[in-house]
Amino acid sequence: xxxxxxxxxxxxxxxxxxxxxxxxxxxxxxxxxxxxxxxxxxxxxxxxxxxxxxxxxxxxxxxxxxxxxxxxxxxxxxxxxxxxxxxxxxxxxxxxxxxxxxxx
Numbered sequence: 001x002x003x004x005x006x007x008x009x010x011x012x013x014x015x016x017x018x019x020x021x022x023x024x025x026x027x028x029x030x031x032x033x034x035x036x037x038x039x040x041x042x043x044x045x046x047x048x049x050x051x052x053x054x055x056x057x058x059x060x061x062x063x064x065x066x067x068x069x070x071x072x073x074x075x076x077x078x079x080x081x082x083x084x085x086x087x088x089x090x091x092x093x094x095x096x097x098x099x100x101x102x103x104x
Contacts, residue, residue: 002082004035004043004081004082004083005080005081005082006035006043006045006077006081006082006083007035007043007083010035013035013045013081014033016074016075016081017031017033017045017047017071017075019074020070020071020074020075021071023074024067024070026052027051027052027054027055027063028049028050028051028052028067029050029051029052029092030048030049030050031047031048031049031050031071032047032048032049032050033045033046033047033048034046034048035083038084038086042084043082043083043084044083044084044085044086045077045081045083045084045085045086046086046088047068047071047085047086047087047088048088048090049067049087049088049089049090050089050090050091050092050095051063051089051090051091051092052091052092053091053092053093055091060089064087064089067087067089068085068087071085071087072085
């Protein structure tokens with residue numbers, strides 16, 4: 001049975017993500033990863049990215065693309081860690097309304 005490297009070496013995987021996240025610029029408030037399987041049973045990493053309130057809506061699409069690409073380029077979740085990346089973006093106020101402690 002194949003076990004993705006991200007599962008076998010979780011400490012190193014999360015450290016690589018933290019190193020990348022610490023280099024992301026404003027308006028990124030936090031990057032919270034969790035690993036599991038996607039709807040198809042494939043090994044996956046789910047990134048919950050919180051952006052500061054006041055981020056212009058006109059910039060959100062490009063900003064989401066830029067952040068996602070930076071994480072994929074630096075962490076290389078598929079190539080180095082064997083997990084498919086999924087991204088979810090929220091603003092601080094959206095995150096506060098949702099009240100999901102596992103993602104907070």
